[in-house]
Amino acid sequence: MTTDTWWPELAALLCNVVCTMAIAVVLRVYEGHEVPRLPRGISLNTVVSLLASLSRSSLMLLVASSLSQVKWFWFQREPRRLTDLQTLDDASRGPLGAVAMLSHLHLLSVASIGAVITLMALVLESSVQQLLHYEEIQIATLSPEATTRQSISFNTSSWPNVDYKWVAAINAGIWSSSFNRNPSCASGNCTWPRFHSIDWCSRCDDVTSTLDIGDGCSILINDTAPVNTIVNTTCNISLPKGAPYVMDLSKTYNPNFTVTPSLQLSPWVVSYSVGMSWQLDSTIPGTKNFSAENIYLNVSRPAIALAYAEGELAYDDLSKKGYFRVTEATECIMNPCVREIEVTVRKGQVVAETISTDYGSWHSHSNNGDWNCWKPYHKYDDILPPGSELMWDSGSVCFTYNGEWGITPRLEGTRNVTSFLANVRDQEGTMLGFVPLFSSNNEQLDVIQANGLDKVVDNISASVSQYLRLVSNATVQGHVWVSQTTVKVQWPWILFPVVLSLAGALFLLILVVQTQKSGTPLWKTSLLPFFYRDVQADEEFVRLRTVSEMLSKARTTSLRIATPLLGESG
DSSP: GGGSSHHHHHHOOOHHHHHHHHHHHHHHHHTTSSSSOGGGGOOOOHHHHOOOOOOOOHHHHHHHHHHHHHHHHHHHSSSHHHHHHHHHHHHHHHHHHHHHHHGGGGGGHHHHHHHHHHHHHGGHHHHHTTEEEEEEEEEEEEEEEEEEEESSOOOSSSSSSHHHHHHHHHHHHHOOOOOOOOOTTSSSSSEEEEEEEEEEEEEEEEEEEEGGOSSSSSESSSSOOOTTOOOEEEEEEOOOOOOEEEEEEEEEEOOOOOSSSSOSSSSSSEEEEEEEEEEEEESTSTTTTTTTEEEETTSOOEEEEHHHHHHEEEEEEETTTEEEEEEEEEEEEEEEEEEEEEEEETTEEEEEEEEEOOOOOOHHHHHHSTOOEEEEESSSSSSSSOOSSSSSEEEEESSSGGGGGGTHHHHHHHHEEEEEEEEEETTTTEEEEEEEEOOOHOOOOOOHHHOHHHHHHHHHHHHHHHHHHOOOEEEEEEEEEEEEEEEEEEGGGGGGHHHHHHHHHHHHHHHHHHHHHHHHHHHHHHTHHHHHTTOOHHHHHHHHSSHHHHHHHHTTOOOOOOOOOOOOOO
16 A cells, blocks of 8 residues: 555655656746746746746655655654654654754754755745746737838839929928938837848038139239220139039229128129039930040949039239139939838837949930930849849840939039129238129029038939838838747756755655664554554554554544543542
């Protein structure tokens, strides 16, 4: 029978080990994953707590039974105080008895291991709960709720004719400045894989130091001539590459030109340009300024190459001449391009980062010189799909309409001023200089002067790029980042139940060995030996050695506990 063996304790030990392993396995399975939704609303904490309770219960069963066995070989060795029997029995029944036993120094033997395990088991479930924590993290999920537009070709609404929406995009670029991407991101936190998009790109540089105005850009002021005599000269304002700007510098002999003639120190009234924007080059073969070899700002034959300069007329009292000088100059290019883009949205803020830019190259169509064709230097699988509305030629996209793309005419222009020589005051004092009387109006140049050509060109590029995205049906799907509660395991806490399991196994092993070596009967928690193994027991009872034999005999034995009569002392 099982009462005469260690099988119940071994089964309890096995249950304890299996439950401890199950806790580790369950946590390992769910670690790093979303908090599971178990049937009937059962939580992961409940599962772990249940396993911990089973582990503790089986461990306490093992320890209680083993501690009960200790008392039999404790009294078998030599006569002991009868209170030791009560102490050892109490130790097998729970923590209070275990504490009481540990306080009796003469009882500190192998039973101490069981008592310590009993006390440690009190916090087993709490320690197991320390294993399990929950962490709020952000996870990315590919979702149709995260989309951003992608331009995959140059298709617009009316190529090869004039596209008035394109023209509107150019004007928007001149007069406004907000052309950021507006991706769809419901959560406010999204990312997209890198993708390619056909845009218009721009580059600009300060070229003031390289601008040349030649030697003849001056005009004599102190000579005389008949009234209303006009003298004209021209100045070539040029950069190392591209067409120069030819500025008219003229003077008119009119002593009484101003409303306050007394301020006019010279009879000559001078007209010249103080702001000028002009085209440096064109991609259209056979048209003005075309150059097949020109490279501007490291871009070969850009679709648009522009320059803008601001200047003033300074007076030299020694030579009595007015000399034109440039105060600042900017060179800009615009060209179709392929951008590699990485878009992210963080807390509702959109960041579109350009990873690389391919400006491509221009060539004439092989069968028709009237076609101007552009293609990127590299082949991209996600743009320029075959079957677009525009002609294809070896991976190129070709156009029949250019007209400087409608951009150059809106940026070219001049602001002329008419001025006279007078005393002017500045920080250094009073000196001779030219005072403007009136100037021509040019709204585009007003914008360029206020913001800079680089900013205006950049805005136009962004505006027409936005337009290309709007007329494109292509979108790129991204990942939506959402908050998720995940399982986090603090594995060092698993050592506590593991140590308890090992201690329980060691305690059981020691008792098995000691019981075998001492020849102590395996009576464990049974009370029957106190009746059948009494010192005065008859020979029939002495022959009952195992608990099962005692149980069999007990079924036919009756017992009555005598109580003292009233008034009788014990």
